[in-house]
Amino acid sequence: MTVRNLDAIFQPKSVAVIGASQREGSIGQMVWQRLIEGGFAGPLWAVNPRHAGEAAGFDGHPVVADAGDLPEAPSVALICTRPSSWPALVHRLGGMGTRAAIIVGEVRSEEDRADLRHALAAARPHLLRILGPGSLGALTPALNAQLGAAATVARKGGVAWVSQSNALTNAVLRWADARGLGFSHAVALGDEADIDVGDVLDYLASDPSTRAILLEVDSIRAARKFMSAARAAARNKPVLALRSGRNEPGDALYTAAFRRAGLVRVDTLDDLLDEIETLGVGRVAASDTATLITSDHGVATLARDAFTKAGDTLAQWSDETRAAVEAALPHAQAGNPLVLGDMAKPEHFGLALQTLASQRSSGTAFVVHAPTHSAPVNAVARTLIEHQRFAYRGMLACFFGGVDDATRDALHAHGIPVHTTPRRLARAFARLVDYRLGRQLLMQTPESLPAQGTAAIEAAQGIAHAALAAGRDMLEGDEAARLFAAFGLETVEEPAPPDTIVDVGVEFRDDDNFGPVFRFAAPSPDGFSPPLRVYSLPPLNPVLSRDIIEQSPYARRVAPEPALRALTELSQTVCEVREIVGLQLTLRVRPGGVVLAAPRIRLAEKRSRFAIMPYPRRLEETIDWHGERLTIRPIRPEDEDMHRAFVESMTPDDLRLRFFSAVRSFDHSQLARMTQIDYDREMALIASVAGEDGKPRTLGVARAVSDPDNETAEFAVAILSTLKGRGLGRLLMDRIIAYARSRGTHWLIGEALRENAPMIGLARAMGFTVTPTDDPGVVGFRMPLD
CATH class of the missing domain: 3.40.50.261 (Succinyl-CoA synthetase domains)
Structure with missing residues (x-):
């Protein structure tokens, strides 16, 4: 799960406090007091069997004996009771229709952990989300919703605070309050048993009240979800991240992950606090x-x-x-x-x-x-x-x-x-x-590099398969050289010649958090400047490879293109040969080019998933279509120029029907969003043929963009007007439907202007239900995929 029902926490309509109390110093009293001080205007109930039915209630709000006695399902429940009560409470609340719970109490023993597991199991059938346990809470000052046991009532502001630390969250809230600063939301994640940092980033990425996100994390558990959410958020607004432990061995990997996701890493809490002022105001x-x-x-x-x-x-x-x-x-x-x-x-x-x-x-x-x-x-x-x-x-x-x-x-x-x-x-x-x-x-749009042919990739895969079939898990010498040669990489065995500029050590391994990662290391060129120690998450393209090269103290000593190509082809090697779980080699940089020295490749039947999904080559196909060879494949970042030409070939009326308004042109940032997609949650399949100049020309594109929960995916299709009626739209729709179904998406949905008769006809023919929408000029499409 990701953003499902998070609105119940960040935009609550009603609140119940389970274990509310007026006993000074108790958790139940602190949680209740913050809600009262915050001035939450929606329905508010206390659950406490000792005070149930008292005429005065708690601060004028009713008190009931049991969650089952609540007059209606609260959108969010704050649970302040002991762990042994959590499973039954969650089961009852979920059955009532409550969509989220914040567990303030902590897990301290094996028995508590067992109770938490049972509570999570009870929540799952009802899709009830759990923040915590051990969470200080979640605050939305614009709604006067101070949910939890924070040290102070937060003011309204423009930045969101997301932290894995209760103590730091309390300190930051006090610091900001003393300076007249506030937050759009503030959340302490606790133990992240269900809702984690990736979920919250996904929600805040599209939250209109949040101008920037300040993130304090110690560790990332679900790296793939985090990277996908962080990249989506950073495209929309600044995300600044603080992680302590700069001297820890694995910290450089976090730096690489944050940089790859577009996050700005800050060094101190003071730096992060300053951005509450800069970005919140x-x-x-x-x-x-x-x-x-x-x-x-x-x-x-x-x-x-x-x-x-x-x-x-x-x-x-x-x-x-x-x-x-x-x-x-x-x-x-x-x-x-x-x-x-x-x-x-x-x-x-x-x-x-x-x-x-x-x-x-x-x-x-x-x-x-x-x-x-x-x-x-x-x-x-x-x-x-x-x-x-x-x-x-x-x-x-x-x-x-x-x-x-x-x-x-x-x-x-x-x-x-x-x-x-x-x-x-x-x-x-x-x-x-x-x-x-x-x-x-x-x-940035990477320059295009020659893609390796299918035959070369299959040859490399065959070498790995043959070794594993023979019971061997290591490739060295000629075998390793032949595998790399399939990707255009030259291997040498001799010692470094005198004209070698630098030997860069390259390691590829499976990290517990981030999955497959590269590590590049080179000595200081003069004994004074720092050595090169850089992590990077594959897949790499020429833009990302250039970013690595520019961090090297040797970057100015040699033309970057050979090293850039070598890094990109190394990345392609490990992406295409999935049996590679580790490798070590030396990247020898010489004036005439770059070669590999002493490569050793470790193999296994399975490895972890990449934190960033590589280009899904398996979706490529070439078919005969009206006497032409038609290629259908996922869109790539380097397709920007080709996609610009495709959009410019569409008539003004076609553009209006596709984008629901008059469109004149698209700038680089708009085209980059169309071509640089996150294959983990979005797909764009393009159909192309060779033009008169031999270069590919796009004829049509079909897209499907999933919500973070993968409950629904919204589709769109565009075909050159000169080709309508030739079956290209159905051909692309067949494949985008199959793709969405293969991902386990439950519903495929879409919209079209009511006047767009060809699109409506195609949707009906494909099996979509056509329904009216709130806009009389727009119709909706819906298809179940289960």
Whole structure:
């Protein structure tokens, strides 16, 4: 399961507290008190047999003796009782229709663990979700829903906090409250017996009230689900992750996983807390560079040093920008930092913002202010608020010595984050830049490399099969060389020649958490710079391979293409030959190219699943179709140009019928979303033929996008208008239906404009039920796949 019924926790309609109490210091009392203090407006019931039926109830709310006595099923139940009661409670609540429970109590013994297993088994038939046990709770301040035993009532804000630690969650809630900051949601996961970090990420990825996600994790249990959810979330909004244990042996693997998913890893809790201010109050800056605005030379120097250390993100002004600032502010030192002078008044800060607004080269505005007689803090803050509309690329502020609560709250209300030192300001912005760069890495289109032919792949697979059939689990020497040769990789046995630039040790192994992973290691080139130690999760493409190469201290010594190709082909080898469970070799980089030295391959009948699903080559097929050879296969990231040509070949009316509105063109980010899909939860099958120039040309595409629970998948199909009526739509639909059924999806659904008679006819012919929708101009399609 993933997001199913999580809305009952994050958007509760009614709440019951099982084991509610008014005994000071008890868990039941703390949980009940937080709900009352939070002001939850929906139906609220207490369950406590000792106080059932009392006229006054608990704070005016009714108390019943047993969960079965509740007047209706609560959408979420908070369970504060001992573990032995959990199975029966969950069974009763699930039967009533309750969709989620938060277990606040902890598991402390083997008997408790057995009770938890029985509770999970009781929840499963009813699809009731369980948060915990040992969970501090889940908070949605916008609904006054303070569910749990948090140390304080949280304020409303724009960031979500997700943590595996109750203590850290309490500390963060207190810290934020003291600074007037809040959250869209805050959740402490507890033991993650059911709801885990991947589930919550999936939910928050599409939550409109959450602008950014702050994640504190110690370990990832379901790596494939986590990676899929994290990549989906990072495409939509910043996700920043904190994990302690930088010196642990496996920590570098978490760094690689976070980077691959598009998450920004932060080093300290302070860094994560600063982002509650930066992202919860403001918005993601629409620039990778910044201009500092201050009145004092000393402050300017401090701020410039902070930005240099954090990543050198100060903008390089154009001549036009410099001239505009000199004309508007003749007494200022025009440059970056922009120094307004000791006698600057509040209005000069406003004029600077107004002048820089039209200058794209100036980037995001950062006002760093130390109070002076001519520019007191409150007056400068008012000026920033009045001129906030000019900060098109974002604005952040730093006030030495801080501001009073009223001024801080006024700045927050207008979307202006406030930091106390230039260092915190610079580091917060550097992390936003990291997010933008990581998101670009997710969205980059890799250049196409020649795919290995089917015969070559089958030959390599045959070598592995033959070895296992003979009872051998290791390939070395000529056998290993022949297997790698099928993927275009050359193997040598001789010692490293004098012209070798570097020998990179490559290890491929099965990790307990993340499944198959690569590790690359190389010594320091000079004894002073750090050595190369990089983990990476396959599958790799040329973009991801280039990212690995650019982390190497040897990257500037040789043309990157041979190493890039070798890494990508190594990845293809382990993706296609599923019997490879481990390998060790040396990647020898020389001026003339890259070769493999001393490879050793370990084989087994089965291995773990990849954390990121590789390209599903098994779905490829080529058939005869109206006298042409038609290839049907899953879409690949490098298909972007071909897909652009396909979309541009569609008529305006075809585009309107497919996308339900007039569409002129698609930019890179839109096309990247169409071609760079997560094969674990989405499929796009394209049909193509060879064009007159010999290059493939897309004729049609059918998509199916599953919800995170795999309960339903929404389909869509598009065919070139010149080919309609030739059966291509049915051919693609047959395959997308079969694909969805093979994944265990229960329902295939879709929609079409009512005027789209060909699509409606095709859906009926395929066996879909056609139904009206809330929009009179749209019809819905539904097909059971069980």
